[in-house]
Amino acid sequence: MVIELLQECRREAERIAHGEVSFLSTAEAEAWLAAYRAELGRADAAAANTLLSGGAHALTPGDVLRDLDQAIGQFGEYTLTDKGAHEVMDIAPIVRALREMEAPIAAQFLVDLLAHEHGGSVVSAVLGDLDDAPEAWWDALMAARPVLQEYY
Structure with missing residues (x-):
């Protein structure tokens, strides 16, 4: 609906x-x-912002955090902290969804992930995959939520 x-x-x-x-x-x-x-x-406010920003997807931070919890359950916390989020999760769909968002909305999405104890690992992996984004978008992302710079 x-x-x-x-x-x-x-x-x-x-x-x-x-x-x-x-x-x-x-x-x-x-x-x-x-x-x-x-x-x-x-x-869900994040889903609404995602949709309003131009995407037809409904990926929310809650979805990503559920996936993270499942990955920890399947592979273990040690694997996540030792190998990184790329080893336990499919980061590509998150990156694709964020690329479709306006930078401030994408920044808030990433900050919402930091609510999880291991959310920073996912944010770091996503930011690493986004570093080839257009410079103006990247600068707007970092300006919107400066805390993200700590995870890049």
Whole structure:
């Protein structure tokens, strides 16, 4: 439901931007916006930001942290700390998702991962894979959340 609602919001915003207003009245537009905001309030904020930033994916920090916990369960904490996140997790989907986000949203996504005891290992692996990103995007990422510099 959230994904469909966010996609509809993007379509409506594009129509409005091009002068193709599809609402019959101001009251209809206000009702639609109120419903959108209510649904967004129930949605995971990171997923909503991810979707609003242009991606159709729904990868959230919570998803990554669940994967991290599963990896620790399967391979052990020692393997993670000794070998790094690349050895126990598939980092590529995280990197692909972040590349589609605006830099400040991607930065917040990464900071959210730091809530986990071993989240820094994942953040380090992801930042290492993102170091070939466009310079302006990378600079904006680091400026948005300077704490990330400690993990690169």
